[in-house]
Every structure is written in structure tokens, then in C-alpha cells.
Amino acid sequence: MTPRTVLSLEQALSLPSATLRFAQLGWRVIRIEATKSDRGLPGDPNRYIGSRVADHDRRSYFIAPNVGKEAIALNLKHPHGQELLRRLITALPVDVFCCNTLPSRYGSLGIGYDTLSAVKPDLIWAGISAMGPDYPDVPGYDPVIQAMCGYMEVTGDPAGAPTQMGLPVIDLKAGDEVYANVMLALLERSETGRGKAIHVSMLQAAASWLITVLPLIDFDCEPGEITRSGNEHRKFIPTNVYPAKDGFVYMAIGSDVQWRRLTAVPKFAPVANEVRLTNEGRHTERKQIHRDMAAVTSRHCVDELLADLRSATIPATRIFDIAQVRELPQLKERLTRTTMPDGKPVRMQPMAVDDDAAKRELAFPPRYGADTRRVLAQAGYGPAEIDAMAAAGIVACADPA
Secondary structure: OOOOEEEEEOOOOHHHHHHHHHHHOOOEEEEEEEOOOOOOOOOOHHHHOOOEEEEOOEEHHHHHHHOOOEEEEEOOOOHHHHHHHHHHHHHOOOOEEEEOOOHHHHHHHOOOHHHHHOOOOOOEEEEEEOOOOOOOOOOOOHHHHHHHOOOOOOOOOOOOOOOOOOOOHHHHHHHHHHHHHHHHHHHHHHHHOOOEEEEEEHHHHHHOOHHHOHHHHHHOOOHHHHOOOOOOOOOOOOEEEEEEOOEEEEEEOOOHHHHHHHHHOHHHHHHOOOHHHOHHHHHHOHHHHHHHHHHHHOOOOHHHHHHHHHHOOOOEEEOOOHHHHHOOOOOHHHEEEEEOOOOOEEEEEEOOOOOOOOOOEOOOOOOOOOOHHHHHHHOOOOHHHHHHHHHOOOEEOOOOO
């Protein structure tokens, strides 16, 4: 696909994760941040989260979602700042505008679809919010949406409290929906010549993943089918974490054929009986099956168990920590990378799908306002005009130091 230009009023993680995917494709991504106010530090609050790895406004939590981008700072509360934004959209020119601010602020900041498409009718516009424009004043935070849409209810020990998932999956899901829907809109634009507004509700996007639980309510399911089950799969038996002499093994039995292969392994033969030949039968004895499986696995080492399970073509693994995941041979050469200002290489998450044309090495994230002068100059503003706008608080430019 032809490289595009994306202008994104972004902060936190949901939208930066989306625009990162465009940067990986080699597209130009320019992130807009607010100018300094009296209420706190300038720009994206995530700039100041985590350990200080480069300088004051590029800390560890900020780095990975923002590699390969440019950074400008505009005061969109000022009419001249809004005028500047519209000029950037036409002058660069911009294909996609994104934002993840409260929908109630679209009008006051001059960033709504109607406003921006008036100057560029084929503009693709995408916004992320907690619940979409019908709920314009509701802030959206990943763990709050996890609690609201049932994720915490179905995560954790059934005898314990609802539990937050270990990764910000709703932020990332919302970002992926922006990426997918922008791609669809660009395809439609190539056929119609028209732009499009895309509204991503974090709540709705998250609820779209409730495919294995929400529909069961109308089938008069048992309460245990739609609540916490720990590491156990609610439907496929046995699928669970089992103890070994030197660690743990996770195995998944997804069919009756796999069950027969499992119980054909001599050490697992004692867990078999006639009732357990079918998944339906195994459901009736699920608690005893898990006890029987643990009794077998706890007598053997992880490597021995995995060797037997591989020979029976049973999906299984040891439990890896994040440092070990980074070293997996299946992933090690697929990691994306950046380089810190001092020359230190940084390994980051891989792309979700290999793309030979994509960039695996991306530039280190820019400092706050680092590209303001250059980007404004590309839009036709002279040095004196930029100095005047900086002095008036309409833009902010990085300190040369």
C-alpha cells in the first residue's frame, strides 16, 4: 500500500498502539500533543511514566508505542492553533486524522469530522473514546472498561476476587480496531473518493470479544459457564495448568481424538475410563480428572512430560516469563527494534504478522515538540512566523538541548 500521512492527536496507549502499526508500514505518523498548561507537565502524560531511560520526557513506558513517529505541540484551544491544524491537513497533505480525547471536546478543539472534512473531503477521521460519541463525557481507561464489560468477572480463581488481565488488552483492541477500520476506509476511498468518520468505543470493541460467554445466556447456561475458571478451560476437558516435579505444564485437549492419544501414553493411561471417552463425559468428571492429571504430572519433570505430549501431538508448553519469551527462537529474529540516543539497542514486541516491506528498526521516539518547527515549515510557515506562534503559546518547540 502507498505510504500515507497520519496526523494523530494522541496520548496514553490505545491510539498510539494503532498509529505504531502505521509507522511500522513506513507511513508518516505525526503525533500532536498539547502545549503546556498550568495544570501539569506538557504533552502526553505517558511521556513521564516509568524509569528515565533517555531524558525527562522519554521514559520507559512511553518508548515502544511511539517509535518511528514525529512530534509537534499545538494549542488547539486557541483559534489560531485550530487554523494551523486545518492548514497542516491540506498542506502536508494528511490522509488520516486520529484522536483519543473526549468526544465532548471535539467541537471546542476544532477536531470534529465535519470541521476537518470541510477542508479535505477525502479525509479519513478516526476517534477512540470510552463509549463512543453517544457518551461524550465518559473517560476511558483500560482497567475500568475491563471491570465494566465482564473481563474481570471471567478472569481469575473461581474462589477468589475478579481479576484484571495482565496486559491492557482493551487499549490494544481499540487500537487494532482503528487500524483495521482505517484500512477499510482507505479501500473504500479508492473506490468512492470519499472520506469517512470512524468512532471506536472501547466498551463496544471489548464486548465484541465476549463471543464465548455472552451468547450462552440465551441458552440458559449454568452460572459457572460465564464466570471465573482459573486456568481451566470451561468447555474442553482437560485443559489446565498441571504441576510437575520442577515447575508447571500447560496442556490443552481440544478433541476426543487428542484424549485418546493422551491416554495412550503409558504414564497417562490411569486417567482413562469409559465415561471419559467423550468431552461430554469428561465434563461430568472434570474435577476428578484434574486431580488425576495432577497426580500423574507431579511425579515427572517438565521436559519428560513435554516430550511425551509432543510425541502424542498434544498442544502443551512450560510456563514462560517475559524474558524467556523474548528469547524464543520463533520470535527472537522477529522482534522490532529501536536505538536509544546513547546508542543502546532496544528490543521490542514483534509485529503481529510478518510483512517483508515493513520496518523492524524504527527511530527512537522524539522529544516533546521536537518536530514542530520542521513540520510547520513544510506547511509553508517561515521562521519568524513560527517564533511568533511559539511566543504566543500557539505552538511549542523543543529546547535545542
